[in-house]
Amino acid sequence: MTTTAAVTGRRRWVPYLLMAPGGLWLLIFYFVPIARLVEVSLQSGIFPRYRFTWEVGNYLRLFTDFLPHLQRSLLYGLGATLIGLLIAYPLAYGIAFRGGRYKNLLLVLLLMPFLMPFLLRTLSWRIILADNGPVVEALRTVGLLGADGRLLATGVAVVAGITYNFLPFTTLPIYVSLEKIDRSLIEAANDLYASPVVAFWKVTFPLSMPGVVAGSLLTGIPAIGDYVNAELLGTPEQYMLGNVIQSRFLRVLDYPSAAALSFSLMLAILLILIPYIRATGTEDLVA
Amino acid sequence: MTPRRRGSRDALVGHLARSAVTRREFLRRMGGAGAMLVAGPTLLAACGGEQAAGCEFTTTNIGDNRTLNFANWPFYIDVVEDGFFETTSIQDFESETGIDVNYLEEVNDNDQWFAKVQAQLSQCQDIERDLTVLTDWMAARFIRLGWAEQIDKSNVPNWVNLVDSLKSPGFDPNRDYTLPWQSGMTAIGYNPQLTGRELTSINDIFDPAFAGRVTMLTEMRDTMGLVMLGMGIDPSEATVDDARAAAQKIKEHRENGHIRRFTGNDYTEDLASGNVVAAFAWSGDVIQLQADNPDLRFLIPEEGLMLWSDNMLIPGGARNKTAAETWMNYVYQPRVAAKIESWVNFICPVKGAREAMIELGEEIGDEELIALADDPLIFPDDETLAKTHIFKNLDEEEEREFNELFQDAIGA
Known part of the structure; x- marks a missing residue:
């Protein structure tokens, strides 16, 4: 009897022991830094002498000074995520269902450009979209852009840059969930006189939702916080909250404001995420 | 002229190489x-204990x-x-x-x-x-x-x-x-082919004809210094009020779209490709750009320049x-x-x-x-050196205020 009790006792602890490394990791590298971040965000003073003074004003600056930046972060980030989904879904669908024996090749082609460093890829867009470049010339010729029109250093270029840079993160999860779908389910739908369109909306699309959710999270969260695209492809009129945080932290040495803005951005993202995940569900994400 | 420019290469590599060779590198x-x-780590360490x-x-x-x-x-x-x-x-x-x-x-x-x-x-x-x-x-x-x-x-x-x-x-x-x-010296680099005229003054950068085709630097002292010189203010003795006036001028021209971007070293690329016609620029960069594009000039403005x-x-x-x-x-x-x-x-x-x-x-x-x-x-000859100005040595409080004003002016 005693041995059984000892075994069950031990068993009860095993899951916690297994969780310990991950839990410790989270504690040290996630919760402690966040607590520190909040602490710094309530400090005041001049570098290097900051004092903790419950300086709530650091947070109010978000609304007095940096509201346009927050709005642009959300607009560009969510816009790019949406456009990314519209591009990624047909792409993933094509590879999964029509790729045939070229499937792996197509995946490699999709990922190949991303072997190049992120910054070089973004800088290359500066050449493609340059005022005298081929894209602008072509758009001018067909009259979509005025004689003085430009693409580089506009919001269009920034959203395009974000969309492009995060495309694989949207495409791959969608591809994986499409690939997993049991084809006989679609055949069954067809046998039951569902047109291809109806079969897609009733069978394929719902089954691919986990990929859509995962892809949009993987893209949306970093896209809202991105600032490199706005820096390189935009002008100050396109700067996002990330740009402000960077300049507060590095140039002005105003760590408290930088911390307050970072924390606010995290909260904003969380506020968007919660209803989104509630509506779409995450159970399938782990399946 | 400068020996380390290496022959011709295709556009992309040229662009990258050019930015790679300059000091305030890409x-x-x-x-x-x-x-x-x-x-990440420094933010944590920064607040770890007393400074x-x-x-x-x-x-x-x-x-x-x-x-x-x-x-x-x-x-x-x-x-x-x-x-x-x-x-x-x-x-x-x-x-x-x-x-x-x-x-x-x-x-x-x-x-x-x-x-x-x-x-x-x-x-x-x-x-x-x-x-x-x-x-x-x-x-x-x-x-x-x-x-x-x-x-x-x-x-x-x-x-x-x-x-x-x-x-x-x-x-x-x-x-x-x-x-x-x-x-090094900071003044204006420009392409006379694209401006259509010789520039002589710092204030030429505000010429409405160049709207959306000029850039300034993210280095506060370089940009504020030049704008101040253009306004007749000596940057070696600038007050907070002077900084406010200069920042206001920059902000207006940023908001109406006149100033295209605030750049680090990357203005060289915009200048070389013709995206911008005139830019606040560093002397050494322009020497290197001239090797590929002899048209480019480094203006020594009549109001002076920054050293x-x-x-x-x-x-x-x-x-x-x-x-x-x-x-x-x-x-x-x-x-x-x-x-x-x-x-x-x-x-x-x-x-x-x-x-x-x-x-x-x-x-x-x-x-x-x-x-x-x-x-x-x-x-540089003595005449040029006599025109150079060194930005004022700011104390902590001034540095914070100047930076604050400048970051607001450039929209970050």
Whole structure:
């Protein structure tokens, strides 16, 4: 009897022991830094002498000074995520269902450009979209852009840059969930006189939702916080909250404001995420 | 003209190579990625405990002085490729003194490097660097925070070769902590083909005809200094009100779309590709751009222009301080300075370097090297130097206010 009790006792602890490394990791590298971040965000003073003074004003600056930046972060980030989904879904669908024996090749082609460093890829867009470049010339010729029109250093270029840079993160999860779908389910739908369109909306699309959710999270969260695209492809009129945080932290040495803005951005993202995940569900994400 | 421009190549590689060769190198644009990597840990460390003002470093000069850990900017010293000589200055130094140089091209941006090292220095720990190169205002900040070692001048007798105009800057009046590595001028780079006319004044950059086709620099002192000069304000004595007026002017032109971007080194790419017609620019960059595009000009505006230096500084607690001083003394020999200058192309702060460059050119029989000694942007004449201004040495409170105003003006 005693041995059984000892075994069950031990068993009860095993899951916690297994969780310990991950839990410790989270504690040290996630919760402690966040607590520190909040602490710094309530400090005041001049570098290097900051004092903790419950300086709530650091947070109010978000609304007095940096509201346009927050709005642009959300607009560009969510816009790019949406456009990314519209591009990624047909792409993933094509590879999964029509790729045939070229499937792996197509995946490699999709990922190949991303072997190049992120910054070089973004800088290359500066050449493609340059005022005298081929894209602008072509758009001018067909009259979509005025004689003085430009693409580089506009919001269009920034959203395009974000969309492009995060495309694989949207495409791959969608591809994986499409690939997993049991084809006989679609055949069954067809046998039951569902047109291809109806079969897609009733069978394929719902089954691919986990990929859509995962892809949009993987893209949306970093896209809202991105600032490199706005820096390189935009002008100050396109700067996002990330740009402000960077300049507060590095140039002005105003760590408290930088911390307050970072924390606010995290909260904003969380506020968007919660209803989104509630509506779409995450159970399938782990399946 | 400059020998390290290598023939022609296709556009993309050319663009990348061009930005790669310049000093305030394109990694600065990466301010981005790099900053984020350093920002995480430093933000934590920054708030870890009390910040000491003025440090007692315990590691100063305890090393064996057989190695020198030297943190410098990329492309800021001569290399053999595309140069005039068989050996580099570093190799010469090593064979002459027996000191190994651990040369680290890790300073891409003053602010970013500061963010990287400030956590350790503020805890009075050494950063395992014996020598670094920082722009005037950042050197001033290091001195103010007590993070710079005083130079033992008896180890650096050659410091007398420092040009007179740089002998007594506001932040280090006796050059107790710093010695200039290179200087440069900031004014306007432009393409007369695209502007359609010669420029003469700083205020030409506000010409409505150039709307959306001009850029300014993200370096506060360069941009504010030039705009102030254009407004008739002397940047060496600017008040907060002056800064407010200049910031207001910049802000207006940013908001109405006149100023396209605020850039680091990357204005070179916009200028070369014709995206912009005129830009606030650094002299050394324009020399390099001219090699590919002889049309480009560096304007010496009638109102004057800005002069800055990057300075060698021994960070607090440097273990091989004597080795660092030995290096300073070594590079302040005119012939060594001339050799470095033949590759770097900024302004040489060492007296006699021009003559030494001609001498070296004659010894190795290289016309190009001799011609380089006549470049007015590398060895500016007295008339040009008389027009230069050095930005005021700001105290902590002013620096914060100026930065605050400027960041607001440039929309970040």
